[in-house]
Amino acid sequence: MPSLLVRDAALIRLASLRLSHFFSSLPFLVGAVAAARLPGLSEFFVSLFNVLPTLLLLLGGAFCLVYGRQREVFLLLVVYVGYFLLDIQVDHFRDNGQVREDAALVFHLICLLLPLLYALYGCWEERSHLLQDIFARALVLLAVGAVALGLARRYPQGIAEWLAQIHWPSLHAPWMSLAQLAYLVFLIAFIALLVQYLRRPRPLHAAQLVGLIGLFWMLPQVFILANALQVVSSMVMLMLVAAVAHEAYQMAFRDELTGLPGRRALNERLQRLGRDYVIAMVDVDHFKKFNDTHGHDVGDQVLRLVASQLRKVGGGGKAYRYGGEEFTLLFPGKSLEQCLPHMEAVRLAIEHYRMQLRDKHSRPRDDREGKQRRAGKTASEVSVTVSMGVAQRQAEQRTPQEVIKAADKALYSAKAAGRNCIRSAGHRRGAVKVSTPVD
Missing domain, CATH: 1.20.1070 (Rhopdopsin 7-helix transmembrane proteins)
Incomplete structure (x- = not known):
């Protein structure tokens, strides 16, 4: 494997x-x-x-x-x-x-x-x-x-x-x-x-x-x-x-696998939000297929990698592990326009990160052979992408739970649009695509 x-x-x-x-x-x-x-x-x-x-x-x-x-x-x-x-x-x-x-x-x-x-x-x-x-x-x-x-x-x-x-x-x-x-x-x-x-x-x-x-x-x-x-x-x-x-x-x-605050921490934080905030739902694209192909150990490493990049989000945002391959970004006191550039930067960082995989059954017997294989780039490279749905608190979405539901709908829209993109909902009528999906 x-x-x-x-x-x-x-x-x-x-x-x-x-x-x-x-x-x-x-x-x-x-x-x-x-x-x-x-x-x-x-x-x-x-x-x-x-x-x-x-x-x-x-x-x-x-x-x-x-x-x-x-x-x-x-x-x-x-x-x-x-x-x-x-x-x-x-x-x-x-x-x-x-x-x-x-x-x-x-x-x-x-x-x-x-x-x-x-x-x-x-x-x-x-x-x-x-x-x-x-x-x-x-x-x-x-x-x-x-x-x-x-x-x-x-x-x-x-x-x-x-x-x-x-x-x-x-x-x-x-x-x-x-x-x-x-x-x-x-x-x-x-x-x-x-x-x-x-x-x-x-x-x-x-x-x-x-x-x-x-x-x-x-x-x-x-x-x-x-x-x-x-x-x-x-x-x-x-x-x-x-x-x-x-x-x-x-x-x-706190989530043990990724080190991010977990669902309970998110629920606690949602109770102390002000009037203005933005919530984004993040999902790892094709995670089940990736997990089945490369194994659960690599799947865990992928989640840790995504978490480590989400943790770096700017603009006053904070990342949470929502469950499974799904994460949440919370931006208290921010508007949608202020948050989108920071979310796009995180999405690109995850997309451009290349993970090298190797078969543990064919590992080199000594360091010299290992260096030769690495020089020849025999290890396969894979990349992970994420889709994001984002929503801002509006008059029709007064509670954090309603904003999360709106962000979830936007996330489904991002996946339907080809994945590896960000869709927003609730800011203007209809979903707004802010990045081009990559096959």
């Missing part, structure tokens, strides 16, 4: 990278660093941050389980266990003015295991049955904890010295306040979570990445800043829970 070339898939994936994915997590990190650096917190906030990690583990963990987010439950658990063990050490240091005998060993182990387990659970997606998945994750956590505890009790001095040792002197810098091995594990964890986000951009993956940065900043400050441990641990756990809530919102209001 043919598939889109990596170039097209990569471009569509890059178009899915959005700063908004970090909106639910970055404020928590900035606030945590700012609060931790304060010389002192009020008694209320000190008491709050002392109980907040436990509350987030219980309430946030239950919230995550409701949405089937087992890995976030175990991310919360890993952060909480690290917080709990370090909090014991910090309390002893505050009460006695000196650290416990096992403080170095516990601290180095946490600096090593916390990013390791955090990255492991962050990249471990939910795939199996709920109870089986929870059991497998718990088993891994217990196994790692048991091995670490056994080695720490059997060889406490040797493990502590080995963890604190500078294994690569040429890579050591004066600013490094953690064990050298911890920086290596944090780097591996960061790369793993970054690759995961780049492959599947979503708020949850962005929050995991930001949370790891927060833990990396927190650990060297545990015995230096009075409230760093409680504040940062709480904020990292809170950002993970907030990311789950963010994705729950997106599940309801």
